[in-house]
Amino acid sequence: MIIEKELLGLSDVAKLCGTSNSNISNWRSRDSKFPTPYTDTSAGPIWKAEDIVEYLKRKFKDEYDVISTGKISSKRMAIIGRARGGKSFVNSRFVFDRNGFVNLFCGNNSDKTACPIFIKISEYVTLESFVFHTDFNSIYRVEDENDELKKLKNRISELVDKSYLQDEVQKMVEIEGVIREIRSIEELYPNRKNSNTYIDTFQRPSVFCKELLRECGLGSIEIVDTPGVSGNVEAAKIAKSDIYLFLVKPDNGDESQTLRKIVTQIKADVATSKVAFLYKKEGFFFTHKKYEDARIAVRKDMEAYSELFKDLKGNIISTELDVLDPASHCILFPTMDRDEITLPEELFLEEVKVKLLEAFKPENESRKDEEFEKMISELGIKANTFTLDIMRNIPVHEFGKGENEYSLDQVIAGQHDRVMTKDNYRLHNDLDKAYSKESSILDKYFSTFTAAEYPEEWQQILIKYIYRKLIISVRADRGLGVGTHPWEEKPARTMLVEESILAERILGNIIEKDKVFRNEAYRKALRDSNITSASWNYVGCIDNDEAITKLKIVKECLSNVGVSSRQEMVLCRYVGGLRKIAQYKILKKMGYKEDECMKELKSLPF
Structure with a gap:
């Protein structure tokens, strides 16, 4: 079991201990080792979660298996723009050591790095650091080697997967040189x-x-900073972001086509995420009036981009995209001072914060759910049949067309690690490709629904609702397993893929266990399937009924699908599970019972 709360009230502690509030009060009075409250409030005492967990581990020894993590929820922002556009200066406003960050990533006032940077920001970080990752050495093997390549591989081995402090700028210079050599090769x-x-x-x-x-209830924020040449952005690196910030410079003649290319690549993501255009404006706006005048001018300039994505228009699912109205989602991006925050920058950050709050705060889906349920209820069989027809006609992925069948035994024989880097990115890369295929199928299919063909409002509402539910579910990596090591990706995508592939084994190990004793059972299912890890003590299992249901769906509906490769297995069992859990929830809102849901899910194509 994982506890995400940092502070616990009396009822929280009682639930965690599997007892009553009165028993906890008795423990406090009779057991001198019971933790002292962190604070007392008018509503009662408050404890630190980690103190309670440590107490219970001492009290029950190995029988008690709970990990206190604090807040682990995270949101992601992608910032996309050309070199020397100011990306690093924007990013520096999110970090504590602003000058150290700029010195490391923006030497001589220019973007230096030739690869994506993932900026992981959290109050749990104690010291600023950076780590260089690459799987180059596993791609270029002995048979490729010449003296130049050998030297490069040796330099990579000396630098890769090691933690460096932020002030080790010279080490970053070495890494940048290696990255440029990698690109040349x-x-x-x-x-x-x-x-x-x-x-x-x-x-x-x-x-x-x-x-x-704090306002969004998050444990961390991740910023994806793309390489300087934004036209070469890898879609997989920025996919699944909650908000996309596009830096626009008026003096870049081909900027619009670059933006169009990128948006086309991540169309499905943009459809369910927030978008903002940061329009670079030179000048001095040191009064509120001058800044407001500049904002108006910038929005007028952005109207020129309104036809940029016109080919995305014309279908039902595109009617609410932020990207189709650049002028309304444009923010004046002033020149930033390296050493201090000026008035224009304060106003700029206020506007950025509004967009980030829209993107990061949990969206209230209840209104859309209620609207869907109301239509199903009022329109009856007509809406029910229409919804089922939409889901039944989604094009299928072609599985098992290869010469050989790929089995679970082959996954186990592959001896995967639960951590992305230690697994040499194998399952991680498979997932990127699988997600791309799934989002492409859904996007192409739902883009065929036009207002001309489906003119009635209820039809359009149902189409948009189903598309939104499927896309949001597929792009939200989730499951039972949580990796709490500070260096690993969050969520732990590689481990979640392994969990889905091993759905039957995971369920067999944990389903009969009490929720507070599932961590070790979960870890054992992975270990017994040849999954390795140097940090098993950082692995826990959340208390989440939806995640259990998803594994049951994978077991019942997808585990018998024949596949020809590991990538197909990832697509089928993990991405397929994410789509089908969304369909399951749609069916439940249509009034289906549990057994009826499972029967219908088995018939729905994937």
Whole structure:
């Protein structure tokens, strides 16, 4: 079991201990080792979760298996723009050590890195650091080697997967040189896949970012900073972001086509995420009036972009996209001072914060759910049949067309690690490709629904509702397993993929266990399936009925589908599970009982 709360009230403690409030009061008075409350309020005592967990572990020894993590929910922002556009300066406003960050990533006032940077910001970070990752050495093997390649691989081995402090700027210079050499080698082998090369940096939050974390109830925020040449952005690196910030510079003649190319690549993500255009404006706006005048001018300039995405218009699912109205989602991006925050920047950050709150705060889906249920109730069989027809006619993925069948035994024989980097990105890369295929199928299918063909309002509402539910579910990586090591990706996508592939084994191990004793049972199911890890003590299992249901759906509906490759298995069992749990929830809102849901899910194509 995982506890995400940092502070616990009396009822929380009683639930965690599996007893009553009065028993907890008795424990407090009779057991001198019971933790002292962190504070007392008018509503009662408050304890730190970690103190209660440590007490219970001492009291029940190995029988008690609960991990206290604090807040683990995270949101993601992608910032996309050309070199020297100011991306690093924007990012620096989210971190505590602003000058150190700028020195590391923006030397000589220019973007230096030639790979994506994943900026992981959390109050749990104690010291700013960065780590260089690449799987280049596993792609270019002995048979490829010449003296130059050997030297490069040796340099990579010396630098990769090691943590460096933020003030080790010279080490970053070395890494940047290696990255550019990697890119040069990749150009010589255009038929070979490019390496998965990126930099993680771990940062404490600025005051501005702390406010965001607390207002949104988050444990962390991740910013994806793309390479300087935004036209070469890898869609997989920025996919599944909650908000996309596009930096627009008026002096870039091909900026609009670059934006169009990127948006087309991530169309399904943009359809269910927030978008803002940061329009770079030179000048001095040191009064509120001058800033407001500049804002008006910028929005007028952005009207020129209104036809940029016209080919996205014309279908029902595109009618509410932020990206189709650039002028309304444009923010004046003033010149930033390296050392201090000026009035224009304060006003800029206020506007950015509004957009981030829209993107990061849990969206209230209840209104849309109520609207859907009302239509199903009022329109009866007509709406019911229409909804089922939409889901039944989604094109299928082609599985099992290869020469050989790929089995669960082969996954187990592959000896995967639960952590992305230690697994050499195998399942992670498979998932990127699988997600791309699924989002492409859904986007192409739902883009065929036009207002001309479905003119009635109720039809359009149902189409948009189903599309939204499926896309949001598929792009939201989730499951039972949680990895709490500070360096690992959040959510732990590689482990979640393994969990779905091993759905039957996971369920067999945990389903009869009390919720507070599931962590070790979950870990054992993975270990017994040849999954390795150097940090099993950081692995826990959340208390989530939906995640259990998803695994049951995978077991009943997808585990017998024949596949020809590991990537197909990831697509079928993990991404397929994410789609089908959304369909399950739609069926439940249509009034289906549990057994009826499972029967219908088995018949729905994937």
